[in-house]
Amino acid sequence: MRFHTRKWVKPEDLNANETLFGGRVLAWVDEEAALYSIVQLENKKVVTKYMSEINFMSTARQGDIVEIGIEVVKFGKSSLTLNCEVRNKMTLETIVTVDNIIMVNLGDDGKPKSHGKTKIEFVKDRIAAAKDK
Incomplete structure (x- = not known):
């Protein structure tokens, strides 16, 4: 899995328990999946259709750096199926899959x-292929 994006956990990303809010990390996952798909499919009109089971495994705290990894599971006719892992950059502990x-x-x-x-x-x-033409 390739990890493309890093996020710094800030006070506004925390829940009442002072740990990373699940809704915030899911927004990051959705955005990363969209960006990845836009680049792969070369079309900025891409939408999220489905997210399977979301497994929260650990958390992060203010000041932690998390990174988001995406990999392609399959290419459909009009879709792209991905999986995702969010982990703590420093400990490599998985936060969510x-x-x-x-x-x-x-x-x-x-x-x-x-x-x-x-x-x-x-x-x-x-880019290299375009230069060769």
């Missing part, structure tokens, strides 16, 4: 649109 996040590629009409992708692509490879 989400087994399946389904992101759907949309057309200009707001309806699911085939994306034609079948494998992970890296931006650097796209």
Whole structure:
């Protein structure tokens, strides 16, 4: 799994127990899944369709650095299925896992649109391929 984003746990990210609020970490996961999908599918019109079981395993406290990892499970016709792990950067202790996040590629009409992708692509490879043309 590749960890793409780091977040610094600030006072506004805490719950009444002074630990990382679950809703905040899920918002981070949803945003990371969207950003990852937008880059992979080369379309900024991508929406979250589904999140499977969410497993909270530990927590973080103010001042901790957490990192969010995403990996592709499969490419569908108009969707991308991901899984995610959020962990403490310093201890590498897992904070939360989400087994399946389904992101759907949309057309200009707001309806699911085939994306034609079948494998992970890296931006650097796209740039190199464009230069070769």
